[in-house]
Amino acid sequence: MREIVVHDWQAGAGVDVARLAAFLGxxxxVAHSSVPGGAAVRPGGRGRALEACRVHDTRRPFWQQRGGARRGGALELYDGHELLAIALGAAGPGASPRGALHIMVTDLLVGTYDEGDARYHARPVVASNPSILSTASAVWGPARSVRYYAEIAEARAGGGDVAAVEDAHAGEHLREGDARMRAAIEGYALQAAMYALTGEAFCADSQCRLHDAHRQEGVLSVVASPALCAPHAAAIGGLT
Ligand SMILES: [Zn+2]
Incomplete structure (x- = not known):
């Protein structure tokens, strides 16, 4: 890999892609650059191509999706592998293991279908070249605390104050616009880069930035003191 190119696919300010590119570089x-302007991959921009990536039924693999009525709700889910086709078009012919690694940062909710439990899961990182990083999936993918879910369910069922429960747990998980999002996305970007370099994105060490944390608690534990484990620090040092 000679270069990393980070593309801004966000509707709002969100993650600073130039800063992320500089961090990775x-x-x-390696050399680094960034491509601003995510309008092309927003609904209404290159809407039709994007629309074709939308998941209609989270219990079926993408090839079995039938389209039709909108799923509804504030958060539409997009298929990560289908988005990669759009990303490939945006990256151009330079995307190859020996050329540039292209990373798209989106605020769309991105998921992939898991054959193991026959449903979609939100994925903060879809590692490939190009790779896709999703801030919305960083918010909604890793599980929140058992206590949070129980209290939210109780408030909803009993007509309680859901907003008060949200406020009480505010610091426990990433939220949209969270100041900790930059560090979280840096970790996911490193996972994408490691996958491109070595074919293995994740680390078993729960305190390594390459750890695939399934819970918000784990994500934020690494974000609080972001570092690579000794073997990965050495591996990356050996690459440069
Ligand atoms: Zn590690």
Missing amino acids: GTLG
Whole structure:
């Protein structure tokens, strides 16, 4: 990999892609650049192509999706692998293992279908070249605390104050616009880069930035003191 190119696919300010590119370039010792302007991959921009990536039924693999009525709700889910086709078009012919790694940062909710439990899961990182990072999936993918879910369910069932429960747990998980999002996305970006470099994105060490944390508690534990484990620090040092 000679270069990392980070593309801004966000509707709002969100993650600073130039800063993310500089972080990756500095950490991995490769050239870096960024591509601003995510309008092309927003609904209403290149809407039709994007629309074709939308998941209608989270219990069926994408090839079995029938389209039709909108799923509804504030958060539409998009298929990560289908989005990669759009990303490939945006990346151009330079995307190859020996050329540039392209990383798209989106605020769409991105998921992939898991054959194991026959349903979609939100994925903060879909590692490939290009790779896709999703801030919305960083918010909604890793599980929140058992106590949070129980209290929310109780408030909803009993007509309680859901907003008060949300406020009480505010610091426990990533939220939209969270100041900790930058560090979280840096970790996911490193996972994408490691996958491109070595074919293995994740680390078993729960305190390594390459750890695939399934719970918000784990994500935020790494974000609080972001570092690579010794073997990965050495591996990355050896690459540069
Ligand atoms: Zn590690």
